[in-house]
Amino acid sequence: MRLQLLVIFFMASSLLIPNIVVAEGEWKVYNVTSDEKIFKVPYRMTNGEIEKIEVIDRVTVLIEINSDGVNNGTIEIKIPRDLIDGDYGGTTDGLFVLLDGKEVDFQAHVKTPCFRASMIEFLPGTKTIEIVQTQIYGPILTTVLPVNLTTDKNHYDRGEIITIQGCTSLNSAYEGDVKLDILDPNEQIFKTTSVTPNMDGVFSSSFLLEDNLAVNGTYIARGTYGNYTTTQTFVVPEFHIFILIVFVIGLASTLVFTTTNRNF
Secondary structure, eight states: OHHHHHHHHHHHHHHHSOOOOOOOSOOEEEEEEETTEEEEEEEEEESEEEEEEEEETTTEEEEEEEEOSSSOEEEEEEEETTTOOOOBTTBOTTEEEEETTEEEOOEEEEEOSSEEEEEEEEOTTOOEEEEEEOSSSOOOOOOOOSEEEEESOSBOOTTOEEEEEEEEOOBTTOOSOEEEEEEOTTSOEEEEEEEOOOTTSEEEEEEEOOTTTOOSEEEEEEEEETTEEEEEEEEEOSSOHHHHHHHHHHHHHHHHHHHHHHHO
């Protein structure tokens, strides 16, 4: 009887919980030429292979695939924003997807200054996938900087870890490591390292803000990629906690002294 109930429970669960297909294949890169520039397009897919990717009139990415004739498939693809873009006020309302000419829903689940990542599920036998930029506002030609970076916070205390993260353009004209420097308030190099971007251009590195070395003030996180440099500032508070404690004790002593004099 218990075994029967267990079987019934799992059968009911399979009806209630939808089958979610995830692109678990190996990440690969397809080189796409547009306006005499070569862009790296990272992707991974299940139950299919890409035969060709081309950009049409700077508004459509046409992907020709050889899909499994039996099973549904998925493709997760990262489109460089300087290839096509559909970002209107932080949304992706400017993009839609066609499978063999028919519009379908898709998930735009990752947004960076360098690319937009989308997950698209396709049916058995699908031949073409089109990622299209709407023409309501005209073509969007986004300028992507060679390197973008940010820090995980704007303020840090001594002893905390600073994480610098960012991405590089997927234009193949830019290659190599990203040099990361942290400049102290005197604009002297406090920390430095080099990082190799991932296949999609994303990079990250962390630094310890040592208590005995760091000075208070405004710091600069600087990233250099080829001949291009970008910066981001952050602050180590001018008033250290020890100074704040001394200030509070001094203020309390003054109040006590003033109160005592009044009583006399």
